[in-house]
Structure formats: C-alpha cells, structure tokens
Amino acid sequence: MKLPREFYLRDGLTVARELVGKKIVTRFPEGMTGGIIVETEAYMGALDAAAHSYRGKTERTKIFYGAGGFVYVYLIYGMHLCTNVVANVAGVPEAVLIRALEPTDGVELMKRRRGKNNLRELCSGPGKLSQALGVTKNFYGADLCGEEIFIETTDFQATISATRRINVDYAGAAAEYPWRFVAAGNVFLSVKH
DNA sequence: ATGCAGATCGTCT
DNA sequence: GACGATCTGCATC
Numbered sequence: 078m079k080l081p082r083e084f085y086l087r088d089g090l091t092v093a094r095e096l097v098g099k100k101i102v103t104r105f106p107e108g109m110t111g112g113i114i115v116e117t118e119a120y121m122g123a124l125d126a127a128a129h130s131y132r133g134k135t136e137r138t139k140i141f142y143g144a145g146g147f148v149y150v151y152l153i154y155g156m157h158l159c160t161n162v163v164a165n166v167a168g169v170p171e172a173v174l175i176r177a178l179e180p181t182d183g184v185e186l187m188k189r190r191r192g193k194n195n196l197r198e199l200c201s202g203p204g205k206l207s208q209a210l211g212v213t214k215n216f217y218g219a220d221l222c223g224e225e226i227f228i229e230t231t232d233f234q235a236t237i238s239a240t241r242r243i244n245v246d247y248a249g250a251a252a253e254y255p256w257r258f259v260a261a262g263n264v265f266l267s268v269k270h
Numbered sequence: 271a272t273g274c275a276g277a278t279c280g281t282c283t
Numbered sequence: 284g285a286c287g288a289t290c291t292g293c294a295t296c
Contacts, residue, residue: 118288127288129281137281155278157289174288204289244288267289 078230082222085145089164089171092145093119094258096162096173098233100181103210103226108186110210112178112200113233115260116267118242120161122170125256127248130170140218141170148219148226150212157204160212162221162228176243176257178206179265202267235260243268 080099085092094117102111120128122141129151130141140149140163149161149172164171178200180187187199187209200206212226221227239255246252259266 120288129288132282135282151288152278152280154287154289155280159288161288176288198290202289242288247287 080146080221080228080230082144082146085162085164085221086166087145087164088169089119089121089173090256092162092164092171093117093173093256094237094239096175096228097237097258097260098231098235099228100231100233101175101178101210101226101228102182103212104224105211108183110183110187110190112180112182112206112209112265113231113260114175114177114228115179115235115263115265116175116177117258118174118176119164119256119258120172120174121256125248125254126251127242127245127254128170128172130172134170138170141172143167145171146221148212148216148221150207150214150217152214153204158207158212158214159203160207160210160216174203175206176203177201177259177263177265177267178209179260179263180209197264201265205267233260235263237261240270 145164161172238261242257
C-alpha cells in the first residue's frame with residue numbers, strides 16, 4: 078500500500094523512524110527499481126544546526142516549507158545527489174534523508190546505473206541509493222503520492238535503533254542528537270553502527 | 271581491515 | 284571564495 082499524504086504530515090522524527098522498513102520505489106520506462114529503507118536521518122529545521130533549513134528559506138530549501146510528502150534532492154560535494162522526504166505540515170521545515178536501502182526491485186537495472194555488482198554496495202549510502210534509483214535534480218519537488226517515485230508499506234520487521242547522525246560534526250551540540258534511525262544489524266547500512 | 275586524497279560544483283557568506 | 288547530510292580507488296597494515 079502506498080503511503081498517504083497524512084503519513085508525511087507528522088513531525089520529522091516520527092516520519093524518520095517509521096520510514097525504516099518501508100519500501101521506496103521509482104518507475105521509469107526502462108523499469109521499476111526499489112528497496113527497503115534501512116537507514117534514515119531527521120533534519121529538524123530551526124531546532125537543528127545540522128539542517129539545511131536551519132538558517133531560513135532560500136531558493137534551495139524552499140521545498141522544506143511546503144507540506145510533507147514531497148522530495149528534496151540536493152547536490153553534495155559537487156558530484157553526489159541526496160534524496161530526502163519533506164516532513165510535517167506547511168511552514169515547519171523538516172525533512173528525512175534516506176541513507177541506505179536493502180535492494181529488492183530492479184536489482185539488475187540498479188547495478189547498471191551504479192556500475193557495480195556487489196549487492197551490499199548498491200544502496201549503502203545516500204549518494205549510492207540516489208544513483209541506483211535513477212534520482213536526478215529533476216526530482217526536486219516530486220510528489221511522493223504520485224507515480225514516478227513513492228513509498229509503500231511492507232511486512233519487513235526490524236528492531237530500530239537511534240544513533241548520532243553521520244558527517245555533521247560541524248553542527249556543534251546538534252551533532253550529538255540521536256536522530257539517525259537504522260534497522261539494527263542490517264547488512265546494507267552505510268555505516269556499521 | 272583501515273585510512274587518505276581526489277574528484278567537482280551549487281549554494282551561501 | 285570556501286565548503287559540504289559522499290564515494291571511490293589506492294596505499295598501507
């Protein structure tokens with residue numbers, strides 16, 4: 078079942094935690110690709126020095142200020158794209174970074190897009206999964222309640238644990254917040270803890 | 271297994 | 284003009 082708009086209209090921490098174990102899917106003429114979300118991070122707007130929306134609305138972050146359930150894509154280090162899900166109601170600038178997937182659908186197509194054959198390294202990081210799913214800058218603002226990219230329920234069961242977020246050391250006290258959520262012990266995580 | 275440098279550019283100060 | 288919510292290949296242990 079595809080997640081409805083209401084799923085995304087809740088606070089970012091709840092959305093981040095509950096996205097673990099759901100399946101994210103993209104659909105293109107060349108095929109469908111997807112995987113179980115096993116790692117997320119919440120970015121909590123004005124409360125969070127690590128968040129892109131911490132310093133207010135800009136051309137890049139304007140999507141944070143709309144309603145939840147839309148895609149925020151950005152370029153990092155000049156070469157990788159990161160895929161995020163906007164959370165909460167309009168005016169509350171929160172988002173969830175998707176950091177790792179357990180590949181399930183269209184694995185051959187994802188391997189081709191990545192130029193890699195190792196399943197464990199196919200979607201074990203935010204740049205990797207964005208490439209594997211075929212996400213481009215054109216996905217900025219895409220509606221997760223549409224057909225080209227969406228998230229659906231699964232029967233995946235996992236113990237969820239919370240840790241500090243990855244690579245946000247610049248954010249002072251916020252770097253310590255336990256706002257990364259992982260399927261405990263899963264082999265496809267970007268970092269093994 | 272662990273570590274480090276290089277690639278590369280949009281965004282914000 | 285500086286710097287990332289990163290990934291890869293190559294070096295060394």
